Amino acid sequence: MPPLTRWAVRASLFYVLVGFTLGALLLAHKGVGVHPMVWRLLPLHREVLMLGWMAQMGIGVAYWVFPRIARRRGREAFAWLALLLLNGGVWLAGLAPALGLPGWVLVMGRGGEVGAVLAFAVHIAPRVRLPPPETLLPPSTG
Secondary structure, eight states: OOHHHHHHHHHHHHHHHHHHHHHHHHHHHHHHOOOGGGGGGHHHHHHIIIIIIIIHHHHHHHHHHSOOBTTBOSOHHHHHHHHHHHHHHHHHHHHHHHHTOOHHHHHHHHHHHHHHHHHHHHHHGGGOOOOOGGGSOOOOOO
16 A cells, blocks of 8 residues: 555544544534534534545545556655645634634635645546446447
8 A cells, every 4th residue: 555545544534533523522512512612613523524534535545546657656746735735624624613713714725625636636637547448348239
């Protein structure tokens, strides 16, 4: 398993732990009323699970399983940049509403997430190929 995949999967597992912990806290608050400020953690909970966990796991696995080009995995720097931008974006976009930070912090976080998508697309695009023609099924005639 390449180092980038190991880092992405480990970070993804960290995010699932944080996300489930936040979810448990939010659920406990519904039952026993922990503190009124707990609801401010809901955007962070969503951000951590949807992008921190799922997107990061997808990036790590895609980096690992997509076909290599001449024994290389393509422009590796763009894949690392995608991980950095995604992690920064998740924390900025998740913490901005929770801490009452200005709106531009949320916009910066979303910009980091969009930048991560673009950086990973630049990395993975050359590795996307059609299967060989002989493996494709002929169209059915009826």
